[in-house]
Amino acid sequence: MAENSVMDNDKYLDEIEDSIRTIGVLTSGGDAPGMNAAIRAVVRRALAKGLKVRGIRRGYHGLLKEEIIDLSARDVSDTIQRGGTILQTARCKTMRTEEGQQKAAAICKKYGIDGLVVIGGDGSFAGAQKLANLGVNTVGIPGTIDLDIACTDYTIGFDTAVNTAMEAIDKVRDTSTSHERCSIIEVMGRDAGYLALWCGIANGAERILMPEEHDYDEQALIDDILANKKRGKKNYIIINAEGVGDSINMAKRIEEATGIETRATILGHMQRGGSPTCKDRVYASIMGAMAVDLLCAGKTNRVVGYKNGEYVDFDIEEALAMKKTISDYQYNVAKTLAL
Ligand code: ADP
Numbered sequence: 174m175a176e177n178s179v180m181d182n183d184k185y186l187d188e189i190e191d192s193i194r195t196i197g198v199l200t201s202g203g204d205a206p207g208m209n210a211a212i213r214a215v216v217r218r219a220l221a222k223g224l225k226v227r228g229i230r231r232g233y234h235g236l237l238k239e240e241i242i243d244l245s246a247r248d249v250s251d252t253i254q255r256g257g258t259i260l261q262t263a264r265c266k267t268m269r270t271e272e273g274q275q276k277a278a279a280i281c282k283k284y285g286i287d288g289l290v291v292i293g294g295d296g297s298f299a300g301a302q303k304l305a306n307l308g309v310n311t312v313g314i315p316g317t318i319d320l321d322i323a324c325t326d327y328t329i330g331f332d333t334a335v336n337t338a339m340e341a342i343d344k345v346r347d348t349s350t351s352h353e354r355c356s357i358i359e360v361m362g363r364d365a366g367y368l369a370l371w372c373g374i375a376n377g378a379e380r381i382l383m384p385e386e387h388d389y390d391e392q393a394l395i396d397d398i399l400a401n402k403k404r405g406k407k408n409y410i411i412i413n414a415e416g417v418g419d420s421i422n423m424a425k426r427i428e429e430a431t432g433i434e435t436r437a438t439i440l441g442h443m444q445r446g447g448s449p450t451c452k453d454r455v456y457a458s459i460m461g462a463m464a465v466d467l468l469c470a471g472k473t474n475r476v477v478g479y480k481n482g483e484y485v486d487f488d489i490e491e492a493l494a495m496k497k498t499i500s501d502y503q504y505n506v507a508k509t510l511a512l
């Protein structure tokens with residue numbers, strides 16, 4: 174079976190495989206608020222089970238450089254409310270090579286890491302899968318502000334990032350209304366439009382541009398901006414996803430075609446920082462503990478997720494093969510509400 178619910182299965186809570194004595198934890202790829210809550214949960218859940226915990230700094234890069242430290246309960250004190258990741262994170266090209274993966278697995282064995290928790294996105298899970306194939310027990314936890322991991326409805330950091338962006342967009346709207354301008358606000362998300370869609374709905378934007386949208390027509394957008402002005406609206410807010418991009422040039426083109434002052438604001442990395450929301454702290458804590466429970470139950474090559482209101486886990490290969498699409502219905506609702 175691809176999926177099972179750890180929460181419904183008490184045996185995971187007590188059973189510890191003899192082979193598991195030391196748990197390692199790393200963060201990889203882009204950081205996300207709530208990663209510290211997950212690290213803290215991994216450390217304390219493992220210590221509570223009598224295991225040793227090793228923290229690996231700077232993701233797979235740090236693993237290959239043997240940047241490995243022991244972690245105690247006190248090392249994660251006062252971290253649940255902090256943004257970023259106390260272990261630091263990195264992207265590492267060498268880990269994509271067979272040689273790098275073999276070296277990483279050998280280092281895990283050298284440091285007695287019987288189970289490794291990898292907090293990151295799909296790329297980081299692909300690395301965890303390679304390590305699992307080389308005999309290192311691994312469990313992934315979804316950490317990315319992009320929400321672009323198919324096997325889960327929740328990823329660590331999205332809730333904080335979307336709230337941060339929403340507050341920033343409210344501020345841009347104030348000045349945009351005062352000046353009766355058109356404002357293009359670009360949000361992150363890499364190739365996915367989840368941040369854009371959520372901000373578009375939460376901020377009552379007139380238009381949402383997402384990479385998943387196939388009917389993007391700039392002339393139609395220009396016509397709508399002009400019609401909007403005729404309807405007596407005082408501003409026109411466009412939430413543009415990073416995957417569509419080109420906000421600064423788009424603003425110039427729109428201003429030229431409509432005669433309406435148009436400004437572009439790219440929110441950028443501020444969306445990745447800040448103190449995690451309650452949701453990100455709680456979900457990350459539960460996922461951190463679950464990852465340890467899975468490893469203790471002898472599981473490997475798994476990724477934790479949250480699906481249909483339940484915490485679940487999947488085989489990494491199956492999780493990476495899953496597809497996720499943005500809701501047409503939600504996008505359609507957003508359009509209607511912008512009347
Ligand atoms: P994310 O984990 O957020 O998707 P990346 O795609 O940048 O972020 O991946 C993070 C890191 O995971 C990469 O820098 C690399 O070290 C490792 N990684 C990505 N893809 C693979 C792969 N196919 N095989 C092994 N390691 C990978």
Ligand code: F6P
Nearest residue numbers: 203317318319361362363415445
């Ligand atoms: O994956 C998180 C993310 O913030 C994306 O939204 C964005 O495309 C990317 O990382 C930016 O990466 P970097 O921090 O390397 O500029």
